[in-house]
Amino acid sequence: MAITFTVNNKPASVDAGPETPLLWVVREHLKLTGTKYGCGAGMCGACTVHLDGKAVRSCQIPVAMVAGKSVTTIEGLSANSDHPLQKAWLDLQVPQCGYCQSGQIMQAAALLAANKNPSRDDIVRHMDGNICRCGTYPRILRAVERAAKQGA
């Protein structure tokens, strides 16, 4: 049975089993591949998207749960890759392999949407569930601080 919801402000309807993780619906059914599969267990954050504005691990969300709701993926974060976080990410040359970075940016965007002026501790606490194996944490932290300063 088709499940309908909104993705990046556009209506979407997918024919997938109700238990199908939102991750695979987004990536393989809707071909929005910026959201990544990392662990499938909610442990790494690579699959982070926004569900009604809140950061969630899409690998842990059955697609049935998003019926009628609004999902935002990295592709829908900004019109021209110009969200303040994306600009800060570019300025500070944050990504290395880049695979975790969509999740990092989506996780950070949810923080700044809720807290315009996070402390360093706030940022670290909020970002601690997102693994970056390459070790870009110092730059992620600086980029979130910079974006906050520039009014994300």
Added chain:
Amino acid sequence: MGKIERNTNGTLSRRGFLQSSAGLTFALTLPTALFARPAAALADNATAAAVGAWVTISPDGAVVLAIPVAEMGQGSSTGLAMVLAEEMDADWSRVSITYPPVKPEIFGNPIFGNMMVTYGSGSIRGYWDKVRLQAAAVRNVLMQAAADRWQVPLGELHTEPSLVVHAASNRSMSYGEIAGFAQGSTIMPAAMPVIDKSALKKMADYRILGKNTPRLDIPGKIDGSALYAIDVQVPNIVYATVLRTPVEGGTPEHVDDAAALKVPGVLKVVPLKNSVGVVAETIEAAFKGRSALNVSWSSVPTDSFDSAAGMKEFLAHAAKLDDKGVSYVAKGNVDDAFAKAAKVMTAQYSSEYVYHAQMEPMNVTASVGPGGDSAEIWIGTQGVSPNAFAAAAMLKTTPDKIKLNQFYLGGGYGRRSPADMLPEVLPLAKAMQRPVKLIWTREQDVKSAQMRPMTGHQVEAALDADGKVTGWRHRVVGESVVAYRGTEKALENNKGLDNIVLEGSKHEYGIANQSIAYLREQRGIAVAAWRGIGAGYNKFVIESFIDEIANAQNKDPVAFRLELLKDEPRAQAVIKAVADKSGWGKASAAVHALGFSYAKVVETYVAAVGEISLDTKTGIVRAHRFWLALDPGIVLNPDSVLAQTEGNVIFGLSQTLKEQVSISGGQVQQNNFYDYPVLRMSEMPEIDIQLMPTDNPAKGIGEASLPLIAPCVGNALFKLTGKRFRALPISPERVKAVTGV
């Protein structure tokens, strides 16, 4: 800013260049010696007529560079493009890069047998001379074309970025203009000129190298548009995953696939050599089908292997001095030095198996042609030409029948070097006659980890009456990566020496008599190259033991090293710099301590100081700050070097404090990030890096600093606790065991 394009190179003419509507393509030929082909190569898919092109210039001035290195975040695709652009004097703002076709005889890395591979922090240092000579030849041809046009001597010309200039007549001509008028003309030479190394640009003349340059791969990595192999979309695709043997080498004996085949969407269950493939219309169905499989596996000797017991055996082997092992370094007269020693120090060190934990689980997509003798492969690999040749061998065809599409790598660190995904995906694609996207679950990725080998070490130092180190013995015990990843024959050909396991066991300390030996163990475990390879544990052993020797004599560990390195000015410089920066020797808060290490890794000189504290109740070590100083020779892209070094500290700290794969009954015991934790943001230290470029050939960065982190931690812990930490990882359990809390 440049961008990355894919697979734009077609077949080129035998001549040194191609004039076409696309502009000028420089298909640079190489000295004969560089045509040596890897032994694994099959029939040549690059006939003499089909040569590759490094540089293409369009009449509008756009410059496309073919960059053969895999981009996995290490930045060397941009770095190598900078080297090419610098030497041909291209306008960097007009430069973009593309992956070249699989033609290792053109695009191979000279330090890796001219294979198209990306590992060992070897791209810049391996291609350094090769691409500069190519680029200088391009510049020479462009200048000659202008000289002919203007009828002036070549010697009166010079270049500005993408511009040939004749200063005497105040004329200039852009590279794009030359590409335009050269089309269809006979102005170009039939062969590329040969440039002498002495004519290459000097560091002082660089316009591009040495300046912070935004990486070409980064824009796509902030908006989800960068493509990794796992992202590829191919029409008519089906999805697959595998259940692999829980013990390396096992084969499926009985496959009960009834429940798996009942999962809606599952199309087929295919027993493979060491795994069982589940193919489905969706990836979620494939994963579900995998969980429903019931497979019994053949028994193999490795079934009985237990890593905790194995470690004891390895260390016992290290202590069994009558087994000399295979000699790696034999310098002076070691036995004599030890016989005459006033004092002998001996210690045993160890390191556990560690897993790459690359964020992108292993995956590959492939389509096999109807005849079964051709394939298209979509992959992110560190081993481009080995994968293409392996696919050809598996399909019993020639490499020209294999089209390999290279993607970004979601982490490599050595994991993505082998061609180990092809024996699964090719039979599946052949069986389905549809493109198959094969994705391992994270759990499978952990269970089938190809690990940095577990190692045991014995180190011994002979000291004379004055405390001078007169003899050094280091015995490295572990399984062979060369034999597992390559072949037994490859290890034999290298006289039984595993250069991956032994990497980093040599050092620059001026000790007259030295013996370093390899003692091989065989347990059938999948062991592989892991970021830093042997240096990851060998530098831990050396740098900790040097610290032990210094402390035993009440000598300052930095001063002691400077004494031993008196003939190594570049080592001295980085050591002094980092000691100065970190306030080494000054009193620090009693609950914190500084630990020092020095090493030359991938030919780069690095010194590091770590500031550590310890929660004695929990055994948790906290790293507060690291200072590093690096001399890699010429620094191409300073900010990129800083980024890599930051990553090295964090990756290195992760393996120092946390990482361990344990094996019981031959099976990996860990499953996912919950039982194989890696360092998170809340655990990261402050990092202070000083780059100290020198006018020497550019050397490795991607794994240069990682091996220094563990000895910094261990040496700092010694200061805090008075106890030596000789086993990696320095986990809370180990800390408590060593400190007796």
